[in-house]
Amino acid sequence: EFWTIDARLLKRGGTSFEASLVSINGDRKKPEITDEKSATDIVSDLEGGSFRVSGFETKETRRRPAAPFITSSLQQEASRRLRFSASRTMTLAQQLYEGIEIVGSEQVGLITYMRTDSTSVSASALSETADYVKQKFGSTYCPEKPRQYSRKVQGAQEAHEAVRPTSVFRTPESLRANLERDQYRLYDLIWKRMVASQMVDALYDRTVIDSEIKGVSSDIPYIFRATGSVPKFDGFRILYTEGRDDVSGEEDEERGLPQLKVGEPLLCNGIESEQNFSQPPPRFTEATLIKNLENEGIGRPSTYASIIGTIQDRDYVRRDRGRFIPTKLGLVVTEFLTEYFRDIMDIGFTADMEKRLDEIAEGLIKWNPMLLEFFEPFDTSIGAAKEKAKRVERSRLDEESDQVCEQCERPMVIRGGRNGRFIACTGFPDCKNTKPLTIGVGCPECKIGELAERKSKRGIFFGCTNYPNCKFAVNSKPMTQPCPDCSGLLIQGRGSNARCASKECGFRGQVEDGDSSGGARSDEYREVAS
Ligand SMILES: [Zn+2]
Ligand SMILES: [Zn+2]
Ligand SMILES: [Zn+2]
Numbered sequence: 001e002f003w004t005i006d007a008r009l010l011k012r013g014g015t016s017f018e019a020s021l022v023s024i025n026g027d028r029k030k031p032e033i034t035d036e037k038s039a040t041d042i043v044s045d046l047e048g049g050s051f052r053v054s055g056f057e058t059k060e061t062r063r064r065p066a067a068p069f070i071t072s073s074l075q076q077e078a079s080r081r082l083r084f085s086a087s088r089t090m091t092l093a094q095q096l097y098e099g100i101e102i103v104g105s106e107q108v109g110l111i112t113y114m115r116t117d118s119t120s121v122s123a124s125a126l127s128e129t130a131d132y133v134k135q136k137f138g139s140t141y142c143p144e145k146p147r148q149y150s151r152k153v154q155g156a157q158e159a160h161e162a163v164r165p166t167s168v169f170r171t172p173e174s175l176r177a178n179l180e181r182d183q184y185r186l187y188d189l190i191w192k193r194m195v196a197s198q199m200v201d202a203l204y205d206r207t208v209i210d211s212e213i214k215g216v217s218s219d220i221p222y223i224f225r226a227t228g229s230v231p232k233f234d235g236f237r238i239l240y241t242e243g244r245d246d247v248s249g250e251e252d253e254e255r256g257l258p259q260l261k262v263g264e265p266l267l268c269n270g271i272e273s274e275q276n277f278s279q280p281p282p283r284f285t286e287a288t289l290i291k292n293l294e295n296e297g298i299g300r301p302s303t304y305a306s307i308i309g310t311i312q313d314r315d316y317v318r319r320d321r322g323r324f325i326p327t328k329l330g331l332v333v334t335e336f337l338t339e340y341f342r343d344i345m346d347i348g349f350t351a352d353m354e355k356r357l358d359e360i361a362e363g364l365i366k367w368n369p370m371l372l373e374f375f376e377p378f379d380t381s382i383g384a385a386k387e388k389a390k391r392v393e394r395s396r397l398d399e400e401s402d403q404v405c406e407q408c409e410r411p412m413v414i415r416g417g418r419n420g421r422f423i424a425c426t427g428f429p430d431c432k433n434t435k436p437l438t439i440g441v442g443c444p445e446c447k448i449g450e451l452a453e454r455k456s457k458r459g460i461f462f463g464c465t466n467y468p469n470c471k472f473a474v475n476s477k478p479m480t481q482p483c484p485d486c487s488g489l490l491i492q493g494r495g496s497n498a499r500c501a502s503k504e505c506g507f508r509g510q511v512e513d514g515d516s517s518g519g520a521r522s523d524e525y526r527e528v529a530s
Contacts, residue, residue, distance in 0.1 A: 071301030420455030
C-alpha cells in the first residue's frame with residue numbers, strides 16, 4: 001500500500017493540469033507515503049497555501065522505430081496486434097515465405113526466412129527501402145544513412161536476415177487480392193515494420209513543470225511536478241508504432257501543458273490523496289511469455305511456438321482472457337519436477353543447455369561428451385525419483401466446484417479427463433455420478449441444452465449438452481450476460497473485450513465480466529500459486 005498526492009493547478013484564466021507530489025523539503029527522492037494518516041497530514045498542511053511555478057522546461061525528445069522483426073518479436077507483435085497464436089503466426093509466415101502465385105508472374109516468395117534471430121538487413125534491401133520512403137513520404141522521412149540494427153543474441157546465426165518483405169515495393173495493398181485475409185494482415189505488419197525501421201525518429205516537445213508550495217503549519221517546501229509530451233514531427237509513426245504489453249502508468253502522457261514562467265503564481269483547484277496498491281506482476285500473455293523466454297535464453301526461433309503449444313496441450317496452463325493461468329496439474333507437475341529434477345527446472349541450466357546445443361550445431365563442441373555429461377546426473381535423478389517419489393493423489397488435481405451431488409449429497413469437484421474437464425462426485429467409487437462442466441449459459445440454438453466445456457484434438461471448446469441432437473459449439477468462452485445489441489450469446493475476448501456470437505449482429509465492445517460459475521477460476525489458481 002502506498003499513497004500519492006495530486007493537485008489540480010492552473011494559471012488564472014487558463015486550463016488546469018494535474019501535478020503530483022514529488023519532493024518534500026528539498027528531498028530529491030520521491031516521498032514514500034505509506035499510510036493514510038501521513039497522507040492526510042500533508043494535505044492539511046497544504047490547505048490554504050499558495051502555489052508558484054518553480055521550474056519550467058521544454059526539451060525536444062525523440063523516439064526511435066523498432067528494429068525489423070526477428071521470430072520472437074514477430075510472434076509477440078502478431079499476438080498483440082492480430083491476436084494470432086505463435087503457431088498461427090509461423091504457419092502464415094511459412095506461406096508468405098514459400099510464396100503466393102501472383103497473376104501474370106511466377107510464384108514469388110514474399111518474405112525472407114521467418115526463423116531468425118538476426119535483425120540485420122541486406123544492403124540492397126536497405127537502399128530499396130530508402131527509395132520507397134523518399135518516393136512515398138518525401139526525403140524528410142528518410143534518414144541520411146540507413147539505420148543499422150545490431151543485436152547480440154546467444155547463438156544468433158548472422159547468415160540470416162531479419163524477417164522482412166522480399167521487396168518493399170510489393171506493398172500490402174498491391175497484394176490484397178492475392179492474399180487470404182490473415183496472410184494479408186501478417187504481411188502488412190511485416191512490411192510496415194520493415195519500412196518504419198528505415199524512417200526518421202518521431203519528435204516530441206516534452207515539458208516539465210515544477211510548482212512549489214510552502215506548508216502552512218510546517219513552513220517546509222513541497223514540489224508538485226507535471227510532465228507532458230506533445231508530438232512535433234511524426235517521423236516513422238506516420239506508418240507504424242509497436243504495440244505495448246502491460247501499460248504502466250510511468251510513461252509520459254501525451255498531453256499538452258500550458259506555457260508558464262518561473263515565479264508565476266498558480267491557482268489550485270483541489271489537492272487529493274489516493275491510495276494505491278503495488279500490483280503483483282500480471283500473468284503472462286503469449287507475447288510477454290515469449291519475451292521472457294527470449295530474455296532468459298530459453299527457446300530458439302524454431303521452438304517458441306511449440307513451447308507455447310505444449311504447455312497448453314498438456315493442460316499445465318489454461319488461457320483466461322488472453323493470459324496463462326497454471327492449472328492444478330501444472331502446479332503439481334512443477335512441484336514434482338522442482339523436487340526431483342532441480343537442474344532441469346533451473347532457468348540458468350536450461351539456458352546453458354541451449355547454448356551448448358547451439359555450439360554443437362556450429363561444430364564448436366562434440367555432441368557425445370556433452371550429452372554424456374548431461375545424461376549421467378539426469379539418469380541418477382530418474383533413479384532417485386523412481387525410488388522416493390510417491391504417486392500424486394488424484395484428488396490433488398481436482399478443482400473445487402460449487403455443485404453438490406444430487407444422488408449422495410457429497411460435494412462435487414472439477415476433474416480432468418481425456419475429453420476435457422467434467423464434474424465428478426467426491427464419493428467416487430461409491431457414487432459414480434458425473435456431469436458435463438456447464439458454465440451457466442443456456443444454448444442459444446436449441447434453447448434446451450446448456451453450454452459445457454469440452455476438449456478436442458484442436459483444444460478447448462464450448463458445446464451444447466444436448467449433443468448430438470444440437471451441434472452448437474464455439475471456440476472461446478461464452479459469457480453469462482447477454483449481448484447488449486441483440487440479447488444473443490456473448491463470447492469473451494481479451495481483457496474486457498467481448499463479441500456477439502451471431503455474425504448478423506456483429507457486436508464488439510467492452511463488457512465487464514459477469515458471474516462465471518464452473519468455468520476457469522483464475523482466482524482460485526492464483527491463491528494456490530502464491
Ligand atoms: Zn454422489
Ligand atoms: Zn443446443
Ligand atoms: Zn448481438
